[in-house]
Amino acid sequence: MLENANKTPLSEYGEFGLIELLTKNIKLKNQSTILGVGDDAAILNVQNRYQLVSKDLLMEGIHFDIRYYPLKHLGYKAIAVNLSDIAAMNAKPEQVLVGIAASSRYTVEAIEEIYAGMYLCCEHYGVDLVGGDTTSSVSGLCISVTVLGYAQPETIVRRSTAQTNDLVCVSGDLGGAYMGLMILEREKEVFLKDPKAQPDLDGFDYILQRQLKPEPRLDIVNKLKEKNILPTAMIDISDGLASEILHICKQSKKGCCLYEDKIPIDVQTYNTAMDFKLIPTTIALSGGEDYELLFTIKQADYDKIKDINGITIIGHITDANEGCMLITNDKKSIPIKAQGWDAYLKKT
């Protein structure tokens, strides 16, 4: 995807030309966006809501491998994972700012492709791209996204407010993104040995999509709102269920009890894990990048939540002294440990 025949080197545009090319078709969608790209800063009108702000860096070779990651998907994902942080606060994302640093190996067309994915995600979730920065790097691609979201103060949900006996819920299913990555890595190895080999991706559609095109669960945020359920604590699952539930428990000063047999795992994830001789539960606990929502609700909300599609109750919150435990399928109680994806542990 980086072949340079008939492609335009970045140097031909320069920074301002490139920004103009990439941002000329922006149409602002949110009332809170007063001024977008084109000045020293964007201008936002927040009125009487609280604002949420978060940012994430995506680094080539650490967070993605450009050899099998389509650029458009990469752009989409860079936005999606940031929107997911706002969803995890039970809020509505409205603006993003994008910084891209690319080496001269990347063409103008490649950067446009990344932006096309970004705009697609922005469009899908009604978010305005209001600013950023485009520059060069000595090697590799670096994508930095900042997201701004809004909520009424009383509806914002933090990580630190889970209460004993609250139910622990998770949206969607877990482990798929990691198994999708395993498939992509496997096909890369095949390709590196024999560049003429065609990738064998048949039958892995769902888990590949989980890896390549994660969706922020803003639909879950809306469903909870419709049902008048305010989670007591919430976080998005970027590093794996284990790591995230430990965040909630640590910050809430609580323990938890999760049930292995309740953890939602898609059949394709399950089968692929078995093929790789991996334990599906371990993948769900530690795989990461699913960008599902992990949240706690009051027991009194059980009747309201039980009929919402795509939400699974996987356990409950306990007092801190009971620890963070997983009840396995054979009824053993074992402590939950974070072995989630860690940028430093992975590559160093």
Added chain:
Amino acid sequence: MLENANKTPLSEYGEFGLIELLTKNIKLKNQSTILGVGDDAAILNVQNRYQLVSKDLLMEGIHFDIRYYPLKHLGYKAIAVNLSDIAAMNAKPEQVLVGIAASSRYTVEAIEEIYAGMYLCCEHYGVDLVGGDTTSSVSGLCISVTVLGYAQPETIVRRSTAQTNDLVCVSGDLGGAYMGLMILEREKEVFLKDPKAQPDLDGFDYILQRQLKPEPRLDIVNKLKEKNILPTAMIDISDGLASEILHICKQSKKGCCLYEDKIPIDVQTYNTAMDFKLIPTTIALSGGEDYELLFTIKQADYDKIKDINGITIIGHITDANEGCMLITNDKKSIPIKAQGWDAYLKKT
């Protein structure tokens, strides 16, 4: 500065440990900061003001050379250049978010040093560090900063609103940061040839400081406010005077007439440029990284501004059809061209 004796590899901390180490002493300073580091997003209360948001990426090898850039200065500068964007909107910065991606060549102590510089700048300008992201990179250091600022809607100053006959003003003096860079580059060459050579930096204090520790001109923003002067347009000088005045003129659909003999250049900048056989005016026009403010005011404000220290009137705005002209010391009128620092042109 990256020697690893008795230093801690990043892998020993992991992402969460490192974030905790780096952020544990934060004390929030602004009423608008409701929640800082530690959740999926920071929470801000913007009340009835407009919000300004901007971001910048600093890439090793492109924006800084780690061989002569002290890490603490680098941290300071990364924050300062972002605050400068908010100053350029005539607003007050209150929060920053920081993303750092570093290769395993960087130790925990090195990252702490960068953060120390960041906190110093935040402290100096009353800004809260409210979030961010710490991850690894395959090679090099990448610093991404997002800044949030606030202003009453009617006091925000854009680039696009300069009017014919407005006076063009600049704060401080220009070209120093570039000449400081030249000195650092020269000493690097000497060092590369003879690693035992001591750098000869004597007598270059001012221009080295201009390069290594730029200050956002929030003091000028305050002085203008005290004198009840609202600029008609404003921008900060990151790419050089020529590039910036062309931005104002293009976006305001105006021309301008600047006078070479009015452009403020410090004597150390001037003398160093002459030593390097460079034309001081060219350096002031195209050097960049001075982070001074370039702004326009109504002629009626002349009496109010003339006694403010550190502001120089360098010309006036004209109709667009008169072009953007520089009147040279020998009274020639030449078109102003942007040859400013351009990340793509510089390295590709």
